[in-house]
Amino acid sequence: MALAVTRARAALGVAAPEVQVEVHLAPGLPAFSLVGLPQAEVREARDRVRSAIINSGLEFPVGRVTVNLAPADLPKGGGRFDLAIAVGVLAASGQAHGELESLEFIGELALGGQLREVGAILPAARAAREAGRRLIIPGGDAAEAALVHPGGTVAAQRLLAVLDHLDGREPLPPVGSPTGAQERSPGPDLADVRGQAGPRRALEVAAAGGHNLLLSGPPGTGKSMLAERLPGLLPPLPEDEALEAAAVRSVSGEGVDPASWRIPAFRAPHHSISPAALIGGGQPPRPGEVSLAHRGVLFLDEFPELPRNALEALREPLQARRVSIARSNARVTYPAAFQLVAAMNPCPCGYHGDPRGECRCTPDQVARYRDRITGPLLDRFDIAVEVPRLSARELTAAPAAEATEQVAERVARARERRRERSGRIAAELSGEVLHAACPLEPEAEATLERATEVIGLSPRGHHRLLRVARTIADLEGMDAIDARYVAEAVGLRRGLEQRGGVG
Structure with a gap:
């Protein structure tokens, strides 16, 4: 009779809860039982483990084998417990x-004793590093684990290689740290957007501060072009934020590219997306687009065309920067600190207010279309600008625009300036930290008070206006906020007033 205790970490969520594996051998009729709420794929591990041991030239013990997966009240799924x-x-x-x-052991076994990758390894590797433990995983998962725990992770191809490593006969070398710079795939250049000085400026401010941005205008004026060029303006993420975002992608099954894991995500789902796909859900609960865009950008084109319940479901993650998904047998919280960029037409046909187009919509249709975006949802945008239609002459006469590289340099300096002073970008400032980071000159304070009264800003709108003014000052390299920056921030909210935003 013997008892062996090994450990594995199950990446069931971003927190990667630990699962302890206990094995008890007892005399009696041959039996191999698994307890601890194993799901079907875990129960099938009995056959995989038995075959892998025998086919590796080892002996499977005779008698009763009882495997306990603790804690008993946590459902266990997947093949990651095999090793x-x-x-x-x-x-x-x-x-x-x-x-x-x-040690931590994670890996699925083939019948011949080979180790197969299981994916979603990054949360487990991060948890192992924080606990000061070493990790043994399949070779196919090594690149992802190396992002966070290179010195404490070894990768094996077969079960026998793991035993040789444990016995000291043939120690496995630790996986190497990823090498090379973070590569951003060449994207569209902001210089392609001619004219549109106001929307371009709004895009730069939104990028520098991480502000939510609403673009409105007739079809074909460049709303999507602007949004698609936002990722090129964003600098690589700090390591801690990049790890958060990569962990979500790892758990979702999308995997993590070691060559670009610090590049902010850009998600652009179709407007027919369901609420579960947008916010998260399913059985078991999986991350939605708002979480897959964590520390990146979520672009929603044709914004009013999204399902009404999906639109309203956006309000909580935009405010709380996380999503809690509750089911009868599970409750999962995923991070959702994303930057929302939305684009919309002024009416169903798209030409309301366009002097060069003929609108076919009735006033009632226009009102219903705009009412799809409620005031509380509009209130969560920091910047809203019109993207007007330009004539052929205006496009031809427009001066050469700045390229993405030039604007990205200013954005990077502004973000670095704010992180050095406050530890976070402007859109994340709140409470006393926000007020301490926004010293107002007397004239600026008076301008802000007048704007609050005239526009009828809510306290949340007041804070958002202050954050935008803070970003504009950072772009100019200034510590104090003067009246010019407040006035520009007010101008960048004009689209909200025209749409009946509550401020």
Whole structure:
């Protein structure tokens, strides 16, 4: 009779809860049982583990084998427990040696003893690093684990290689740290957008401060062009934020590209997206687009055309910067600190107010179309600008526009300036930190008070206006906020007033 204890981490969520594997051998009729709420794929591990051990030239113990996956009240799914179960069985039967308590084992076993990648390894690797433990994983998961725990992770191709490593016969080398700069795939250049000085300026301010942006105008005026050029203005993420975003992508099954894992995400789902796909859901709960855009940009074109319940579901993550998904047997919280960029037409046909187009919509149709975006949702945008239609002459006469590279340099300096002084970008400032970061000159304070009274800003709108003014000052390299910056911030909210925003 023997008891072996090994450990595995199950990446069931971003927090990667720990699962302890206990193996107990007892005399009696041969039996192999798994307890601890194993789901179907985990129960099938009995056959995979038995075959992998035998086909690796090892002996499967005779008698009763009981494997307990603790804690008992946490459902266990996937094939990631196979390696931990196999090592536990071999250790309990005296065929595996070495110190197991300081190790984490994650991997699926093929019938011949090969290790197969399981994906979603990054949250587990991060948790192992924070706990000061070493990780043994399949070779196919090494690149992702190396992003966060290179010195404490080893990768193996077969079960026998794991045993040789534990016994000290053939130690496996730690996986190497990723090398090379973060590569951003060449994207569209902001210089392609001729004219449109106001919307271009709004895009720069939104990029520098991480502000939510609403673009409105007739079809073909460049709203989507502007939005698609926003990712090129954003600098690589700091390591801690990049790890948060990469962990969400890892858990979702999309995987993480080691060559670009610090590049902010840009998600642009179709406007027919369901609320569950946008916010998250399913069984088990999976991250939605708002979480996959964490620390990046979520672009929603044809904004009023989204399902009404999907639009309203956006309000909570925009404010709380996270999403909590509750089901009868699980509750999961995913981060959702994303920058929202939305584009819309002024009416169903798109030509309301366009002097060069003929609108076919009735006033009632225009009102219903705009009412799809409620005041509380509009109130969560910091910047809203019109993208007007330009004539052929205006386009031809427009001077050469700045390229993405030039604007991105200013954006990077402004963000770095704000992080050095406040530890975060302007859109994330709140409470006393916001007021401490926004010293107002007397004239600026008077301008802000007048704007609050005239526009009828809510306290939330007042704070958003202050954040935008802070960003404009950072772009100019100034610590104090003067009246010019407040006035420009007010101008960048004009689209909200025209749409009946509550400020």
